[in-house]
Amino acid sequence: YNDKVLAEIVVNEKIADRVYRMVFREKQIAEEARAGQFINVYCKAESRILPRPISICEVDRENGLVTIVYMIVGMGTKEFSELKTGDKVEVLGPLGNGFTLRDCEDNVIVGGGVGAPPLLEVVKRLPGKKRVFLGFRSGAFLVDEFRKYAEVYVATDDGSVGDKGTVVDLMRKVGVKSGNIYSCGPKPMLAAVQDMAEELGINAQISLEERMGCGIGACVGCICKIKADNEVGYTYKKVCKDGPIFDAKEVMF
Numbered sequence: 001y002n003d004k005v006l007a008e009i010v011v012n013e014k015i016a017d018r019v020y021r022m023v024f025r026e027k028q029i030a031e032e033a034r035a036g037q038f039i040n041v042y043c044k045a046e047s048r049i050l051p052r053p054i055s056i057c058e059v060d061r062e063n064g065l066v067t068i069v070y071m072i073v074g075m076g077t078k079e080f081s082e083l084k085t086g087d088k089v090e091v092l093g094p095l096g097n098g099f100t101l102r103d104c105e106d107n108v109i110v111g112g113g114v115g116a117p118p119l120l121e122v123v124k125r126l127p128g129k130k131r132v133f134l135g136f137r138s139g140a141f142l143v144d145e146f147r148k149y150a151e152v153y154v155a156t157d158d159g160s161v162g163d164k165g166t167v168v169d170l171m172r173k174v175g176v177k178s179g180n181i182y183s184c185g186p187k188p189m190l191a192a193v194q195d196m197a198e199e200l201g202i203n204a205q206i207s208l209e210e211r212m213g214c215g216i217g218a219c220v221g222c223i224c225k226i227k228a229d230n231e232v233g234y235t236y237k238k239v240c241k242d243g244p245i246f247d248a249k250e251v252m253f
């Protein structure tokens, strides 16, 4: 890995309830990052030693800028939300394996909640036709950014934006029958995407990033069960080191 670096914050703004978008200047991460990778962001408070892993939403290689979108879920992310333009933040990355972008004419991108941001870079980089399905509990964010590159369909649990219901129901309604799926979001959504891909016999990659803790292999909070050719039929892997992207076929929920 690269070393931790201090990056200068260019933008840090609220884009939805408890959701923030931060842009910082870090040339090397911007150059190296693949879609679906994440970075570790470090707190200044000494009581919070473990970094917070946050996926990379998009990069601007030309200007050396990296965008992350994060939700306030505790004191660490609360601290990040209070940083201002010009402040410095300590980051490490890019980390994790990233999506394998396949040459395909029919790309289906499925994101749920704060699982949506890393898919923006996927959509930007994929060639061919792209359909994006986004699901949220209530309200939505980044929809306009996705619309710049693809057809976008939105579902919310409470019907406040787009269709009322789950994003996978919306995929069935719109008619996803083929293609390659790229997905990131909460576990029930990923499990439904896995079922759908199996039913249709199509390829799906899923990001288990929501299940990460420290992002550096120290907390073991990210262990997941992966199918294997051994006596028990599975093995354990670390989402932060071996993922966060896995083939949907190999994940056992």
Ligand code: FES
Pocket: 211, 212, 213, 214, 215, 216, 217, 218, 219, 220, 221, 222, 223, 238, 239, 240, 241
């Ligand atoms: Fe802590 Fe993987 S996130 S060990």
